[in-house]
């Protein structure tokens with residue numbers, strides 16, 4: 001049965017990933033996430049079930065609309081596949097229901113804001129507010145850590161990014177600052193610090209490489225949320241282990 005559970009959860013993740021694409025794209029475009037039904041943004045043709053199978057439709061159609069041939073962003077199947085894998089990984093990695101749900105909340109938030117940041121370089125307030133409320137409700141129902149840990153995590157996330165926003169003189173947006181507050185609420189004080197460390201590490205490393213190979217121009221702004229996503233996922237899944245390994249260097 002456990003094998004079937006894994007398949008159901010991966011499918012749930014794939015389908016939600018597809019929904020997160022829609023949410024991200026439509027929120028930045030100022031559209032409703034419910035109506036109209038999914039359609040090609042180029043020719044307007046309404047998509048049928050054949051076009052909407054996560055990952056496989058994109059691969060089968062070779063990333064183009066069936067009718068007009070317009071290119072479909074590779075971000076769609078990437079977000080779908082990532083959500084499917086991360087939902088499954090959260091489930092396999094967790095030791096309690098609370099931890100599974102914490103992982104799923106974290107992955108959901110990160111996937112949506114990755115889409116909005118790559119598409120439009122924004123982290124929408126609507127999304128932040130929605131997950132802020134959801135995270136508080138989650139923490140009340142599942143008080144796995146003392147309440148002050150969530151509060152301290154949120155405060156730390158906010159303050160760190162706020163400081164960087166000031167120091168970087170606009171290089172870091174207000175959306176990133178608010179996002180980190182919600183992330184702190186979800187993962188607590190220790191993991192938000194580790195997540196911050198890895199986000200800046202990945203940003204410096206991958207951003208530096210992209211510049212080196214001329215993929216981004218010198219003053220061109222780069223979306224930071226994908227690095228936040230990588231950093232927070234590293235912290236959430238491997239943070240405790242990495243922290244212990246780090247401490248053992250000194251003992």
Ligand SMILES: [Zn+2]
Nearest residue numbers: 040043065068
């Ligand atoms: Zn089309």
